[in-house]
Amino acid sequence: MGSGARITAVLGPTNTGKTHYAIERMLAHRTGVIGLPLRLLAREVYDRIVAARGPSVAALVTGEERIVGARAQYWVCTVEAMPTDIGADFLAVDEIQLCADPERGHVFTDRLLNARGLLETLFLGSDTMRGAIAALVPGVQFLKRERFSTLSHTGSKKLSRMPPRSAVVGFSVENVYAIAELIRRQKGGAAVVMGALSPRTRNAQVAMYQAGEVDYLVATDAIGMGLNLDIGHVAFSATAKFDGWRMRPLFPHELxxxxxxxxxxxxxxxxxxxxxxxALAPEVIDAIETHRFAPVRRLNWRAADLDFGSADRLIGSLEASPANEWLQRGREADDLRALKALAELAAVRDLLGHPRDLRLLWDVCRIPD
Structure with a gap:
């Protein structure tokens, strides 16, 4: 990394223009990579780059879509799919507070520690990450952003009383469809947005809401990740979610x-x-309105230095413990579970004659869904 390379953490609450700032900075460089937490958000940013510079210089790489322009200079990716070896001048990671996420945190932490642009690196996210970033990223500079508009609590409202341009948030597919059905009966149309839909369907639903063809949006917590939608009111139909392991209340910072x-x-x-x-507790309402949350104390981490000598050595290297007090091993990720299961099969073990075979197996295990 050159001495002229800047690393900046742009921290602040939602709706502070952080992602917009990152796109502007990226386009000021010859080449760039930006990692986003959601396929839907990657798509939105990709569309903005295409609108600014044309499709030939843009690339979109997510777990489910790959569109690479003939002269790709600007790579828009999900954080998991970021190419970290193309030597781009600019690199950014959005929603960096996901380093603390039990499922995906280790990927974000790896990018925070290891992914850099040759000239400029940006980490965007919540102010709760300030201490952790200051401790783990030498030479980082901080830029604080304030929210553009006020956010206030208005209590409980029946679905039949929802104002136009509202988003109702549910945490299961069944729940989302049931709410959408109710709104359609009482109010007319509703768009549905969730990760389980195909990219084309999702994009069409967002477009329908944005164009004002329907006045209500029913979504999972996926919309929390920076989709730029024209929403006046957000109503929670639940404040707990199943996180892959158990039902748990949402943390104040997630709400x-x-x-x-x-x-x-x-x-x-x-x-x-x-x-x-x-009803939301008074201290939670206050935290949301004033954007004050407990700082992140631990980031989920997994070793990046892997041993491809044998399947057992690879698993061992993936289960290494971190040496830094800011880092902790997260819960076992799907890719490691898949590797353990496949490495048990005799038919698979017989194919692992060479480290490159093991690398291929590991690449297969890391394919999402």
Whole structure:
């Protein structure tokens, strides 16, 4: 990394223009890579780069789509799919507070520690990451952003009383479809946005809502990750979710990430609950309105230095413990579980004659879904 290479952490609440700033910085360089937490968000950023510079210089790489222009200079990716070896002048990672996420945190932490642009690196996210980034990234500079508009709590509202341009958030596919059905019966149309839909369907639903063809959006917490939607009010139909292991209440910072989608740019936003959801506690409401949350104390980490000598050695290297007090081993990820299961099969073991075979097996294990 050259001495002229800048590393900046751009931290602040939702709706502060952080992603917009990153796109502007990327386009000021000859080449760039940006890693985003969601396929839907990667798609939105890719569309903006195509609009600014044309499709031939843009690339979109996610777990489910790969569109690479003939002269690709700007790579827009999910964080898992970022190419880290193309030597781009600029590199950015969005929603860097996901380093603390139990499922995907180790990937974000790896990017925080190891991924750099040759000239400029940006990490975007919540102010809760300031201490961790300061401790782990030498030479980092901080840029604080303030929210453009106010966010205020308006209590509980029935679905039949939802104001136009509202998003109702559910945490299961069944729940989302049931709410959408209710809104369609009482109010007319609703768009549905969730990770389980195909890219084409998702994009079409977002477009339908954005164009004002329907006034209501029903979504999973996927919309918390920076989709630039024109939303005035966010209503939680539940405040707990199944996180892959158990039902758990959402943390205040997770509620804030979703509530913060209300009020685009200068327009004020409101949030509250609906349906069966319990009222939010006063201290949670206060934290969301003032954007003050407990700092992140531990980042989930997994070794990046892997041993391809044998399947057992590879698994051992993936299970190494971190040497830094800021880092902890997260829960066992799907890719490691898949590797363990496949390495048990005699038919697979017989194919592992060479380290490159093991590398291929590991690459296969890392394919999402």
């Amino acid at each position: 804030a990430q979703i509530a913060g989608r209300a009020g685009r740019h200068m327009a004020p936003g409101t949030f509250g609950v609906t349906g069966e959801a319990a």
